[in-house]
Amino acid sequence: MSLSALTITEAHDKLRSKQVSAEELVKACIDRIEGVDGRLNAVVHTNFDAALAQAKKADKAGTFDHLLAGIPFLTKDVYDEEGVATTACSNILRAKDYKAPFDSTTIKRLKAAGAISIGKTNTDEFTMGASTETSCYGPTHNPHDTTRVAGGSSGGSAAAVAADECIFALGTDTGGSIRQPAGFCGCTGIRTTYGRTSRFGVMSMASSLDTIGPFGKTIEDLAIILQTIAGKDPLDATTGDVKVPDYRKALTGNVKGLKIGLPKEYFIAGMHPDVEKAVREAAKTLESLGATLVDISLPHTKYGVATYYVICPCEVSSNMARYDGIRYGHTVKDADNLVDYYHKVRSEGFGNEVKRRIMIGTYALSAGYFDAYYRQAQKVRSILKQEFEDAFKTVDVILSPTSPTPAFRIGAHENDPVAMYLEDVFLCAQPMAGIPASAQVCGFSSEGLPIGLQIMGPQWGEEVVLRTADAYEKATEWHRRKPNL
């Protein structure tokens, strides 16, 4: 087994006991990337020289006090990192690869812990998509079947972790972009409570919904990363001043007496039978560990995607206005005047999905349509949020599939944006409520594709989510199955 297949805790033990050096660990990840990424397209920018230099430094210091010291990781290509290209996989930032002159808060916190950044991963353009097919670098391929998508938008990070190109990775989740690819690739991931992690230095898509979070090989690894990156950040005014608990301590393996809600709206006609079977079996596994299963209803679930595809594009149309070819990014030579310059830069730089969302948002926010679309969506958002709050009065966590089907084929939704949006049917309501939700593998389809399990918790309730997810993981072996690359 390659060293790059280690979990954080396994790698940490080997670093501490000097069985392995940080340099060997980083080299193992680089070798793996060089060996398999030609088939996956998960990694879009590399930072190998700086990573090796940092590893040597870590070895020289030799202490490895922090669990993440000397641990190599990859980051979704929307996190600013000093001196490393950050292009959001968009031609508008690719022409002259944008290199941030500063670190995002999350990168800063990970670097302070001694973790080693080795590069950037593929994503849908500005995180807009559910398959990485809108990336200007082309799609990431699923490590379990390279004719299929890895999911998205954080598909590069999910595929990289599943394929052992790194020990862990970072992603973002606005409407499912961590959970769906984690489910499709069979690794772990968590969408955090909105405001639990800092968005500073991460390119915004929909500011009231965006969250940043980790991918790992185990639930315990997610707890370790979250411990390091969570908490109030003066540079992101939306982070909450809420105490960060000891997440690893929450991983007791004990779910006795825990009430798990199974919402009927998340087990729908048309979902893949293997998905339904695996998720229901996962619920039974947790029941056998002492949890109680409760049938619940979240009746407005079916409006989640529609609500998302009003609020998100509205915020997109505003956030994308900053890409005007002046302070960074793409440029053109033949503009007649400033307005013509804006038009040319943006038309050449943005891809179709970004243009679609900018235009939907521009339309929905315009006079005469604002109340019917944006205001109405914000009101439905209140109902979705209230529905979760009511549910969490009777249950501790809610369990569902991450997606109705396993990973689909590359190109399957090429000419149908609505079909692509519906991929996130189980993932769009949680962001409306700002609640946390994890993803992990709970089985494989008859075609050998991972099936994703989602565990949702109340606002700021990452502990109970991780405790449940970890108890399930400890009782099962699915997370050990590796793709055959």
Place this chain on the structure above:
Amino acid sequence: MIFHYALTHPMTQLTKDQVRHIAKLARLNLTDPEVEKFTTELTSILKYIDMLGEVDTKNVEATAQVTGQTNSFREDKIYKTPLASPDELLAASPLPIASHQIETPSAHG
């Protein structure tokens, strides 16, 4: 001007002229085939999101953010070590730099 009448129910069929107008507001140039394509796609998206109209939201407040925070203050002080220097920020621009300013195409054409 296309948007200047208040409608209780939005139109779910966009016209090509509306798409051209939206694109202009969003500072995007569209070719004729693109107008064609986006008219179809944007209409299909609007038709889907129209389902929100069936939700009874009488007496429901709108939610703009979920943290419940009202204000978020920090000390009004200048960072001793700034995140980035003006020169570093200017270096990111694709346009010519003159006297610490970015030279853009003329605003008056």
